[in-house]
Amino acid sequence: MTHLDSELKQIKQQVIEMMSLVRSQLAKGKDAVLTFDKDLVHEINANENRVNAMELNIDRAVEDVLALYSPVAVDLRFVMAAYKISSDLERIADNAVGIAKYINSVDRQLAQKNLDKIRFTEMYENALTMLDNVFEAFEKEDTKLARQVFIKDALLNEINSNAAHIAIELIHAKPEKIHNYLYLLSIIRKLERVGDLTKNIAEELIFYIEAKVLKHQKTTNP
Amino acid sequence: MKVEEKEHIMTEPKTIPEINKKALIEARNVNVFYGHFQALKDINISMNKNSVTAFIGPSGCGKSTFLRCFNRMNDYIDGYSIKGEIVIDQKKINWKNVVIEELRKEVGMVFQKPNPFPKTIFENVAYGLKIQGIKDKSFIEERVIKSIKDVALWDEVKDDLKKSALALSGGQQQRLCIARTLAVEPKIVLMDEPTSALDPISTASIEELMFELKQKYTIVIVTHNMQQAARISDKTAFFYMGEIIEYDDTKIIFTNPKQEKTQNYITGRFG
Numbered sequence: 001m002t003h004l005d006s007e008l009k010q011i012k013q014q015v016i017e018m019m020s021l022v023r024s025q026l027a028k029g030k031d032a033v034l035t036f037d038k039d040l041v042h043e044i045n046a047n048e049n050r051v052n053a054m055e056l057n058i059d060r061a062v063e064d065v066l067a068l069y070s071p072v073a074v075d076l077r078f079v080m081a082a083y084k085i086s087s088d089l090e091r092i093a094d095n096a097v098g099i100a101k102y103i104n105s106v107d108r109q110l111a112q113k114n115l116d117k118i119r120f121t122e123m124y125e126n127a128l129t130m131l132d133n134v135f136e137a138f139e140k141e142d143t144k145l146a147r148q149v150f151i152k153d154a155l156l157n158e159i160n161s162n163a164a165h166i167a168i169e170l171i172h173a174k175p176e177k178i179h180n181y182l183y184l185l186s187i188i189r190k191l192e193r194v195g196d197l198t199k200n201i202a203e204e205l206i207f208y209i210e211a212k213v214l215k216h217q218k219t220t221n222p
Numbered sequence: 223m224k225v226e227e228k229e230h231i232m233t234e235p236k237t238i239p240e241i242n243k244k245a246l247i248e249a250r251n252v253n254v255f256y257g258h259f260q261a262l263k264d265i266n267i268s269m270n271k272n273s274v275t276a277f278i279g280p281s282g283c284g285k286s287t288f289l290r291c292f293n294r295m296n297d298y299i300d301g302y303s304i305k306g307e308i309v310i311d312q313k314k315i316n317w318k319n320v321v322i323e324e325l326r327k328e329v330g331m332v333f334q335k336p337n338p339f340p341k342t343i344f345e346n347v348a349y350g351l352k353i354q355g356i357k358d359k360s361f362i363e364e365r366v367i368k369s370i371k372d373v374a375l376w377d378e379v380k381d382d383l384k385k386s387a388l389a390l391s392g393g394q395q396q397r398l399c400i401a402r403t404l405a406v407e408p409k410i411v412l413m414d415e416p417t418s419a420l421d422p423i424s425t426a427s428i429e430e431l432m433f434e435l436k437q438k439y440t441i442v443i444v445t446h447n448m449q450q451a452a453r454i455s456d457k458t459a460f461f462y463m464g465e466i467i468e469y470d471d472t473k474i475i476f477t478n479p480k481q482e483k484t485q486n487y488i489t490g491r492f493g
Contacts, residue, residue: 002490070449072476073485211478 004069011061011082012138015089018054019135021047022089025096026131026194030124032100033187036109044100051093058086074208081208085138088197088204092131095190095197102183110184118166118184123159126152127191130198134205143209146202149195156195163188246271246440247292247410248309254287254464257301261287263464265306269457271409274432274441276451276472279461280492285444288461289412292442293329294322311409327354330403334415336395338387338402343370343379346387346398350406369401372438373431393424397431404439411435413443417450429454448488452476460484 001009025044032040062083065071071079115121130149137146167185171178203214245268254262262284269275277285290296291308294315308316315325327350338346347366356362366383370376375397379390387398396416403411413432417425432441432454445451451458452472459469460483468475468484479485486492 004490072448072452072488073479075489076477 004065004071004075007061007065007069008071008075008078011058011065011079014054014058014061015082015085016135016139018051018058018086018089019131019138021051021054022093022096023128023131023135025051025093026099027128029096029099030121030128032103033110033120034112034115036103038103041100041103044097048093048097051090055086055090058082074211077208077211081204084204085201088200092194092197095194098190099187102187106180106183108180110180114170114181114184117170118163118188119159120184120188123156123188123191126155127194127198130156130195134198134201137202137205141205141209143206146205149198149202153195153199156192160188160192244268244270245309246311247442248307249288249291250307250309252288252291252304252306252308254284254291254296254305255301255303256299261464262291265466267459267466267469269440269442271440272436272438273457274436274443274455276455276458277442277444277461278446278448278451278458278487279467280487281446283461284464285459285461286414289414289442289444291316292410292412293326293331294320295331297322327406328408329410329412330406330408331412331414332396332400332403332416335419336392336399338390338395338398340386340388342384343387343390343398344383347401347405349402354406365405365407366401369405370398372404372435373397373401374427374434375401391424393420393427396420396424396428400428400431400435404435408439410440410442413441415444415446418446425450448476460487462487 025047028040028044031037032044062079065079069075130152133145133148133152137143163185167181170181170184174181200215206212206214247269249265249267252262252265253260265288277289279285287296291304292310292315296302296304304316307314310325310329314320339349341349344366347369348362351362351365367376370379375394378394379385379398382389387395390398396419400411400416417428420428429450432443435441436456443451443455455472457469458472458475460467460475460479460481462483468479468481470480474480475484476488479488483492
């Protein structure tokens with residue numbers, strides 16, 4: 001194994017660790033919404049600093065490899081992908097923090113029937129599965145698996161596009177709860193964003209492994 | 223053995239690729255032998271005017287041998303023979319009736335180590351012109367100054383033209399050798415690892431020079447420095463065991479090579 005190989009292996013390991021932490025942050029966000037557990041919110045906020053530190057460490061490692069090893073071809077694509085993936089992961093973690101933050105803002109636990117109506121759990125589970133897919137795809141360098149998220153993202157978009165209408169219905173029914181329903185709508189918007197960021201990660205993976213650029217192509221099955 | 227006595231050509235290739243009219247240099251089914259050893263195998267490549275083409279590959283892969291085919295430098299090597307065609311500016315150059323001095327006026331060469339003659343700076347650059355029989359002093363002076371300016375050496379040596387070229391630094395000597403090559407106004411400049419003996423600053427100045435020179439000349443460079451090939455060339459050919467494994471735009475070779483051997487070589491995982 002060359003020195004460059006061991007540097008690249010180390011960056012890959014750093015990205016995998018960051019993926020694991022970000023996945024756990026997002027999953028805790030779901031639990032916090034469902035259980036109204038403010039300790040979980042505190043935990044998510046505390047872990048945010050770790051996520052940020054991990055992103056900075058990956059940035060530094062990528063910068064070192066670029067400066068010291070002048071990588072080319074697949075190695076160059078890998079470091080470029082790692083750099084962008086860590087940025088996407090950091091933004092996914094920001095969304096997890098944002099979702100958790102609403103728990104401190106709503107006056108009481110969001111009713112399960114309203115969460116079901118807006119398809120909160122279905123959307124959240126789907127977003128987490130998408131993350132699992134890209135993480136596994138990254139570890140195994142499996143672009144077939146990465147491509148699965150493009151189809152799954154369509155469900156997130158569908159739930160998101162129906163959410164505003166449902167939120168309006170809920171507000172009409174109980175105008176005094178308007179704040180809670182707007183927060184709920186914001187959570188749905190954030191999950192939609194998580195889906196987009198996960199899709200970005202899949203695109204970066206495909207760029208790194210297959211040298212294909214999928215960015216800005218409007219297709220669900222590239 | 224004298225050059226003119228040697229048999230250089232030879233059999234017509236089985237299939238003759240179509241002529242690329244844009245190409246200044248074209249090789250068609252080129253096979254080169256040193257005795258029984260085949261150094262180049264079925265090389266087909268064309269290089270356009272005003273471009274920089276880099277030849278890369280491990281030692282002994284045939285890239286320097288191929289470079290030296292363009293100005294018939296291999297002719298002096300015992301046991302050397304070539305089959306196929308090399309066409310420069312629509313003229314076949316590996317036929318017996320080619321006047322080598324005329325060819326080398328068109329195809330100049332810069333070597334790995336700076337090799338100025340033990341003469342003055344001025345005489346070094348004027349050497350090729352004098353060899354050509356040019357006696358017009360003002361013409362020679364004009365061409366010498368222009369060539370030295372072309373290699374961005376003028377400001378450094380304009381007051382020392384009568385000093386020995388050997389007193390110059392390595393980087394200056396190499397630029398002087400390039401000026402000597404340019405003085406006879408070749409169409410093509412061949413460079414065989416021209417910066418491998420130079421420090422990074424001199425290397426950078428030669429590389430910058432190549433960007434300038436390609437406006438007027440067509441440059442072919444052999445280099446072991448992967449980053450140098452990536453920085454300066456428009457096209458890159460990867461040689462391995464006497465064959466061209468891949469030839470494409472340099473950007474493609476260094477970002478997404480099509481052949482696994484190329485990727486392994488440029489990423490340092492060869493072997």
